[in-house]
Amino acid sequence: MNILVLNAGSSSLKYQLIEMPSERVKCIGIVERIGMNDAIFTHEKGSQEYSEVLPILNHEIGLKKIAKTLMDDKIGVINSVDEIEAVGHRVVHGGNKFSKTVIVNREVKDNIRELFDLAPLHNPANLTGIEIAETIFTSAKQIAIFDTAFHQTMPKKAYQFAIPNMYLHQHHIRAYGFHGTSHKYVSEKATEFLNKKTSKIITIHLGNGCSMAAIKDGKTIDTSMGFGPMNGLIMGTRSGDIDPSVIFFLMKKFDKNVEEINKLLQKESGMLGLTGHSDLREISEKAANGDENCKNALQLAAYRIQKFIGSFVAALNGIDAIVFTAGIGENSDLMRKLTCDNLDFLGIDLDAKKNKIRSKEIREIQKENAKVKILVIPTNEEIEIAKQSYQVLK
Structure with missing residues (x-):
């Protein structure tokens, strides 16, 4: 079965064509800078890579370009769009309406539209991708996979905020959590690796966006992100947890409005606000060369992760393994080292030599007799x- 995986952003379209159930990736690609005359289209088939700069003024033009390329005589992988049996769409926010993957129908689309207020930067683009795909891949089932769905197993004591109950019951204001597709994938890989009937795992997704999840027997019981993807860990440009009174102070002291505060916390804070840089590689290099702001930012980021590890160990009442994943989690031995420092009381004891080894496979990086496994697992959302699309159809 050919499944096209589509991730529609506000100005981008990422895609992979995957043969299931073998999980063979036939091609991958991305359309960037949608809405511009100099949009960038990149397509990879095995060792072949094709790139082009061209005007792509909207998502429909971008998706038609993808479909045409998939059928290209030289770099294509199918003869007809009818060979694609399903299109799996990443949808960022499912609210409390979606706790599992679903086949898209009118009701599903209406519900996604109702959730626009919860994810104004993501859900509209996600829905656009679905609606355009319906007109191009007419023989395929459209499948919606929600970033928040995996975390719907959280108990009420973990997801409810201490504000009047009406805001939860009438307006659904609660913690939802994000990166659920990644947390689900790596936690299942970790469970298989541990070969245990029961498990207590903390997954640490570190990229430009960062989040953690406490997972007991394959189900989330708590996560660091909440109502939106801004809180929790320190991220590339997002602040993570902040005292709400700081927001009111900034509004009053500097006469900032809601939009300005949102921009400050979403796009001007985190590692960027602390160092002037959002790329961890650049920050790490400057820290190694003595930059005090960069050294401080790394310590702040690691300390925030450590605090969540401690609280999640308490929530789980124990710990079998912690899992590092995503771009930074998989590739930055420095962040893994800073995160695991001084956690030996919890049984978390990093092996410095193993931590330096790079691999695309699952690997253990804890010391030989450490009580807690420290795993690096490449994510594959x-x-x-x-x-999930294949399972729904079968």
């Missing part, structure tokens, strides 16, 4: 989306 596209494969997870394809798996």
Whole structure:
């Protein structure tokens, strides 16, 4: 079965064509800078890579370009769009309406539209991707996979905020959590690796966006992100947890409005606000060369992760393994080291030599006799989306 995995952003379209159930990736690609005359289209088939700069003024033009390329004589992988049996769409926010992957119908689309207020930067683009795909891949089932769905197993004591009950019951204001596709994928890989009937795992997704999840026997019981994807850990440009009174102070002291505060916390804070840079590689290099702001930012980011590890160990009442994943989690031995420092009381004891080894496979990086496994597991959200789409259809 050919499944096209589609991740529609506000100005981008990422895609992979995956053969299921073998999980063979036939091609991958991305359309960037949608809405511009100099949009960038990149397509990879095995060792072949094709790139083009061209005007792509909207998502429909972008998706038609993808479909045409998939059928290209030289770099294509199918002869007809009818060979695609399903299109799996990443949808960021499912609210409390979606706790599992669903086949898209009118009701599903209406519900996604109703959730625009909860994810104004993501859900509208996600829905646009679905609606355009319906007109191009007419023989395919459209499948919606929600970032928040995996975390719907959280108990009420973990997701409810201490504000009047009406805001939860009438307006659904609560913690939802994000990066669920990634947390689900790596936690299942970790459970298989541990080969235990029961498990207590903390997954740490570190990229430009960062989040953690406490997972007991395959189900989330708590997560660091909440109502939106801004809180919790320190991220590339997002502040993570902040005292709400700081927001009111900034509004009053500097006469900032809601939009300005949102921009400050979403796009001007985090590692960027602390160092002037959002790329961890650049920050790490400058820290190694003595930049005090960069050294301080790394310590702040690691300390925030450590605090969540401690609280999640308490929530789980124990810990079998912690899992590092995503771009930074998989590739930055420095962040893994800073995170694991001084956690030996919890049984978390990093092996410095193992931590330096790079691999695309699952690997253990704890000391030989450490009580807690420290795992590095490459995430693959596209494969997870394809798996869930295939399971729904079967």
